[in-house]
Amino acid sequence: MAFFDKLFSGLSKTRKQLDDNLAEVFDRDRIDEDFYDDLEELLILSDIGVTATQNIIDDLRRDEYYEHIRKPKALGMHMVKKIEQIMSTCESDYSFEEKKSVVLVVGVNGVGKTTTIGKLASQYMARGRKVMVAAADTFRAAAQEQLAVWAERSGALLVAGSDGQDPSSVVYDAISSARSKDIDILLIDTAGRLNNKKNLMEELAKMKRIIDREYPESCKETLIVLDGATGQNALEQARQFKEVTDVSGVIITKLDGSAKGGIAIAIQSELQIPVKYIGVGEGIDDLQKFDAKEYVRALFYKEVNDEDGDKEQ
Ligand SMILES: Nc1nc2c(ncn2[C@@H]2O[C@H](COP(=O)(O)OP(=O)(O)OP(=O)(O)O)[C@@H](O)[C@H]2O)c(=O)[nH]1
Numbered sequence: 001m002a003f004f005d006k007l008f009s010g011l012s013k014t015r016k017q018l019d020d021n022l023a024e025v026f027d028r029d030r031i032d033e034d035f036y037d038d039l040e041e042l043l044i045l046s047d048i049g050v051t052a053t054q055n056i057i058d059d060l061r062r063d064e065y066y067e068h069i070r071k072p073k074a075l076g077m078h079m080v081k082k083i084e085q086i087m088s089t090c091e092s093d094y095s096f097e098e099k100k101s102v103v104l105v106v107g108v109n110g111v112g113k114t115t116t117i118g119k120l121a122s123q124y125m126a127r128g129r130k131v132m133v134a135a136a137d138t139f140r141a142a143a144q145e146q147l148a149v150w151a152e153r154s155g156a157l158l159v160a161g162s163d164g165q166d167p168s169s170v171v172y173d174a175i176s177s178a179r180s181k182d183i184d185i186l187l188i189d190t191a192g193r194l195n196n197k198k199n200l201m202e203e204l205a206k207m208k209r210i211i212d213r214e215y216p217e218s219c220k221e222t223l224i225v226l227d228g229a230t231g232q233n234a235l236e237q238a239r240q241f242k243e244v245t246d247v248s249g250v251i252i253t254k255l256d257g258s259a260k261g262g263i264a265i266a267i268q269s270e271l272q273i274p275v276k277y278i279g280v281g282e283g284i285d286d287l288q289k290f291d292a293k294e295y296v297r298a299l300f301y302k303e304v305n306d307e308d309g310d311k312e313q
């Protein structure tokens with residue numbers, strides 16, 4: 001199945017709940033307080049979140065007034081366009097891919113960090129970049145092996161620590177190896193769980209310090225991986241990681257399952273961190289750069305394809 005089709009079917013639950021009801025609201029003949037109330041409720045239910053919803057509604061009220069939008073349908077199309085704009089990434093969001101960079105991949109356990117690193121490594125290798133992956137998840141015994149499999153599959157070099165080794169020392173070793181081997185992109189896999197959350201966060205901060213100290217001239221990227229099926233929890237996780245470290249991008253995985261599709265919008269508007277990649281499955285090609293246009297098309301199918309909104313019937 002093509003990437004878009006997986007995304008489209010993964011978001012079907014959200015779309016059914018959101019899009020069908022939106023169609024009813026946008027089909028009304030006037031814009032009034034009921035219209036805004038109902039729209040607000042629908043957006044919040046789809047996991048777009050209170051803050052993002054509030055921003056969207058405020059924007060719509062302003063644009064209705066200043067741009068003299070009179071028809072609910074026109075305002076609906078306007079809303080979708082706005083969301084697409086909010087979600088659009090810039091080219092510079094991916095500039096690290098073309099430089100010498102260190103990418104720290106963080107997130108709670110089970111969200112898909114190791115798998116995502118494997119997919120990224122494969123894709124960068126296929127584009128001719130020299131890639132190294134570092135297994136700084138020394139907490140879980142199987143973690144190193146799992147990354148080793150991906151390294152083998154992608155052809156990326158692997159630096160692994162021993163079980164229980166200080167993760168920061170693995171990072172240290174990986175950086176010196178990456179520098180001596182002229183590696184382009186170093187991807188660092190981290191543990192999703194330590195004995196407690198405080199340790200996890202402290203460990204991350206320490207790894208960041210090592211990267212800054214040992215490889216100051218590199219382009220530094222911290223990507224947080226979030227499971228798209230966990231809705232508002234994912235937002236909360238992103239918030240917590242953002243408190244302790246500069247997160248430069250978000251990766252939302254598992255958008256092929258019964259994902260709560262609005263969560264990407266919530267994260268972008270509440271935390272102002274761009275969603276850079278999305279995952280829609282376990283295969284190498286099931287990770288792609290986030291495409292705001294496709295995402296919006298998958299989520300608001302009826303609003304976007306008003307004339308031929310029959311794909312789902
Ligand atoms: N359906 C689906 N499954 C995924 C996706 N990404 C990862 N997974 C699966 O999610 C499970 C957990 O993935 P891991 O990569 O091991 O997650 P992790 O964050 O490294 O987990 P820890 O190392 O325990 O913290 C695996 O079974 C993956 O195959 C995705 O986009 N879609």
Ligand SMILES: [Mg+2]
Nearest residue numbers: 113114137143
């Ligand atoms: Mg892992």
